[in-house]
Amino acid sequence: MSDLAVQIVTHTIHQAERLSSQLKRAGIPTTIALGTIGALTSNGRDLSGPILVTEEALTSSLAERLFELIDTQPDWSDLPLLLLLTPDGASKNSFSKLLSRGSTTILEKPLSFHTLASVLQSALHARRKQYQTRDAIQALDTCKARMRSILRSNGICVEHLDLDGNLLAMDFDGQERIGIPNFTEIRGASSRSFWKKEESSCGAEDAMKAARSGSDGHYERHFMTSKGESVWWDIKLLPELNLIGEIDHLLAISHDITPRKQAEQALIQSEKLATVGRLVSSIAHEINNPLAALTNLLYLARLEENRPEVMAYLDIADQELRRVSIIVNQTLRFHKQSSSPQAVSPTNLLTTVLTLYQRKLNSVAVQVEMDLMASSPVSCFEGDIRQVVSNLVANAIDAMSHGGRLILRTRELRGKTCLKRGLVITVADTGDGMSPVVQSKIFDPFFTTKGIDGNGLGLWISQEIVKRHHGNLTVRSRQRKDASGTVFRLFLPAF
Numbered sequence: 047m048s049d050l051a052v053q054i055v056t057h058t059i060h061q062a063e064r065l066s067s068q069l070k071r072a073g074i075p076t077t078i079a080l081g082t083i084g085a086l087t088s089n090g091r092d093l094s095g096p097i098l099v100t101e102e103a104l105t106s107s108l109a110e111r112l113f114e115l116i117d118t119q120p121d122w123s124d125l126p127l128l129l130l131l132t133p134d135g136a137s138k139n140s141f142s143k144l145l146s147r148g149s150t151t152i153l154e155k156p157l158s159f160h161t162l163a164s165v166l167q168s169a170l171h172a173r174r175k176q177y178q179t180r181d182a183i184q185a186l187d188t189c190k191a192r193m194r195s196i197l198r199s200n201g202i203c204v205e206h207l208d209l210d211g212n213l214l215a216m217d218f219d220g221q222e223r224i225g226i227p228n229f230t231e232i233r234g235a236s237s238r239s240f241w242k243k244e245e246s247s248c249g250a251e252d253a254m255k256a257a258r259s260g261s262d263g264h265y266e267r268h269f270m271t272s273k274g275e276s277v278w279w280d281i282k283l284l285p286e287l288n289l290i291g292e293i294d295h296l297l298a299i300s301h302d303i304t305p306r307k308q309a310e311q312a313l314i315q316s317e318k319l320a321t322v323g324r325l326v327s328s329i330a331h332e333i334n335n336p337l338a339a340l341t342n343l344l345y346l347a348r349l350e351e352n353r354p355e356v357m358a359y360l361d362i363a364d365q366e367l368r369r370v371s372i373i374v375n376q377t378l379r380f381h382k383q384s385s386s387p388q389a390v391s392p393t394n395l396l397t398t399v400l401t402l403y404q405r406k407l408n409s410v411a412v413q414v415e416m417d418l419m420a421s422s423p424v425s426c427f428e429g430d431i432r433q434v435v436s437n438l439v440a441n442a443i444d445a446m447s448h449g450g451r452l453i454l455r456t457r458e459l460r461g462k463t464c465l466k467r468g469l470v471i472t473v474a475d476t477g478d479g480m481s482p483v484v485q486s487k488i489f490d491p492f493f494t495t496k497g498i499d500g501n502g503l504g505l506w507i508s509q510e511i512v513k514r515h516h517g518n519l520t521v522r523s524r525q526r527k528d529a530s531g532t533v534f535r536l537f538l539p540a541f
Contacts, residue, residue: 049075050075050095050170050173050174050177051074051075051076051077051095052069052074052075052076052077052095052097052098052166052169052170053076053077053078053079053094053095053096053097054066054069054076054077054078054079054098055077055079055097055098055099055100055103055108056100056102056103057100057102057103058102059078061100061102062078062079063078065098068159069163069166070158072163074163074166074167074170075095077135087179091186094125095126095169095170095173096123096126096127096128096166096169096170096173096428097112097126097127097128098128098130098166099112099127099128099129099130100130100461101129101130101131101132101155103220104129104131104141109141109143112127112144113144113147113451116147116149116150118142120180122176122179122180122183123176123180124149124172124176124177125149125173126149126151126169126172126173127144127147127149127150127151127154127245128150128151128152128153128165128166129151129152129168129507130143130148130153130155130157131152131153131154131155132154132155133154133155148337151165151169153165164277168305168406176428180241189264201466202299202300202301202302203216203217203300204216204217204297204298204300204303205217205297205298205299205300206286206295206296206297207283207295207296207297207298208295208296209254209258209293209294209296210236211236211250211254211296212234212235212236212312213232213233213234213236214231214233214234214295215233222524225359227324242421249265249267250265250267250281251265252265253281254283254296255281256283257283257284257285257293257296258285258293258296259285260285260293260354261285262282262283262284263282263283263285264281264282264283264512265281266278266279266280266281266303267279267281274358276304277302277304277434278302278303278304278306278307279300279301279302280300280301280303281298281299281300281301282298282299282300282301283296283297283298284296284297284298284299285297298384308358310507310510313491313507316503337370338361340367343359343360343362343363344359344363346358346359347359347363350491384434387425387426387427388425388427388428389423389424389425390423390424390425390426390428390431390468391423392418392420392421392422392423392424392456392471393418393420393421393456395428395431395432395435395471396418396435396454396456396471399435399436399439400414400433400439402436403436403439403440403443403498406443407443407452410443410446410447410448410449411448411449412443412446412449412450412451412452412455413449413450413451413452414451414452415451415452415454416453416454416455417453417454417456418454418455418456419453419455419456419457419458420456420457420458420470421458422458422469422509422540424468424469424538424540425540426514426515426538427514430511430514430515431515431538433508433511434480434508434511434512434519434536435471435473436534437504437505437507437508438473438508438534439452439454439473440504440538441505442473442474442475442532443475444477444496445475445477445478445479445532446475446476446477446478450471450475450476450477450531451475451476452474452475453472453473453474453475454471454472454473454474455470455471455472455474456469456470456472457469457470458470459537462463467538467539468517468537468538468539468540469538469540470535470536470537471535471536471538472533472534472535472536473533473534473536474531474532474533474534475531475532476530476531477531477532478525478530479496479523479524479525479526479530479531479532480521480523480532481523481525484523485521485523488505488521489506489509489519490502491503491506492506493506510538512537515538515539516539517536517537517538517539518537519534519535519536519537520534520535520537521533521534521535522535
């Protein structure tokens with residue numbers, strides 16, 4: 047700020063030039079104005095420095111202009127105004143309105159040049175500090191704008207919460223996403239108030255416990271905006287420390303993953319349709335067998351004259367018809383989906399899937415072993431969980447093309463913590479097993495070991511469905527000459 051100078055306002059050019067010359071020899075830059083205020087506002091590269099006004103130049107109009115100038119300074123500015131006045135007090139009384147401003151300094155004549163120079167050096171130093179403050183504020187505003195642009199372009203918003211999860215502050219973009227025009231309307235409200243009704247609090251509570259204990263917490267949440275729009279956020283909770291190192295607030299960094307979730311839902315729907323296609327052939331064979339039996343039985347019944355034999359044929363025909371009815375009903379239940387979780391029997395989940403795969407199981411000589419210990423219903427989206435179990439069973443059958451054992455188990459976990467209460471479904475096979483490399487990739491989208499017969503979406507979608515239920519899906523597998531196989535463990539929490 048080398049161009050910052052003291053502006054001298056005097057009555058005569060001779061007086062101004064003499065004072066300016068003396069100040070410049072003392073290393074104080076100056077500009078001169080005769081009875082007026084020159085360029086006092088900073089436009090472009092022009093900087094306004096301290097103003098030194100002599101008593102002779104201080105007219106009523108000039109005082110009003112100075113008062114207006116000082117009163118319209120930006121927040122960062124406290125423009126130094128120095129008045130050289132005589133000690134009789136006449137000028138002080140005439141310009142009391144101007145003198146009442148905190149930025150005005152009165153210098154009484156006679157005044158030594160050394161004192162004047164010292165005061166002006168101090169005023170210049172203070173003014174330079176103000177411009178440094180302005181530059182820092184502008185840089186901070188630019189940084190904030192850039193950060194907001196980055197956060198906005200990446201769908202990120204930041205919230206401050208108290209330790210109970212209530213909203214204390216939220217950036218404007220977050221308010222826009224929720225659909226709240228004024229944050230005061232939601233300040234102090236629980237962040238849970240924006241969740242969809244069917245959403246469980248289990249994952250959020252665990253994340254908050256982690257953040258309150260000093261670790262990072264993470265969960266995904268489904269929100270409903272004030273306009274009824276569905277929004278998915280991936281939320282990371284971080285602890286905030288006060289001056290004495292105690293955790294007194296939580297910082298929530300939320301990333302809008304709605305497009306990703308929509309794409310996932312589209313893929314899930316696509317996989318459901320593919321699952322229907324894969325089952326059509328199996329179901330057709332399942333229904334065709336009893337229908338063929340019915341045709342034969344009716345033919346025999348027409349030829350048979352012995353009434354007891356006819357009734358026996360008709361009884362068998364009736365059984366085959368009931369079998370067709372069961373297959374159709376199980377197929378409909380397989381794709382039944384509700385808008386909210388429903389209580390489902392664990393045994394029913396497995397037997398429905400087995401009914402649809404019975405012919406395939408018989409054709410590859412796979413022996414089914416069941417140990418269904420869980421009896422309490424589990425709350426879930428029935429169609430989605432049937433799809434997961436079906437995918438696991440289908441993969442197990444594919445892994446045993448030369449026969450083997452398919453083991454299905456259910457059991458209940460009754461631990462005290464949220465994540466350890468629920469249902470465990472185990473699907474195990476004695477098939478070929480998987481290498482460690484394959485195991486590390488099986489939940490990646492589009493990864494498949496089936497060549498053109500697979501699309502690599504089944505296990506990835508199954509994993510996403512299980513995450514939506516706040517459960518988990520794990521796998522163990524080994525490849526040994528006499529003991530190979532794979533075990534999938536599906537856990538669904540009890541809410």
